Amino acid sequence: MPVCGPKLSLCGLILSVWGIIQLALMGIFYYVHAVALAEDLPEARHPHDPDSLKDFYTDIDRGYTQNAFNCWIAALLYVVTLALSAHQFWANNRSSLSV
16 A cells, blocks of 8 residues: 655655665774764764873774764664665555556
């Protein structure tokens, strides 16, 4: 049973594919500690005075890892959106063929 139309389901498909690609790549770049993404770390936005350099590096590593996991979780949510949009696209095409 189609819930949304064919254009909306196609738009959902395209946006989902783009979101999966972008967030998966961003997750990989965070995981390998890309310096270009350092400004987006929570510790980099709100600097504090670390007690030692080791604590600073630990906080930065934790921020990179957390952002990588957040990107991968969001990419998995886009996989769910892709599946729903694909089902709606299939349902719309099936209903238009049977009419």
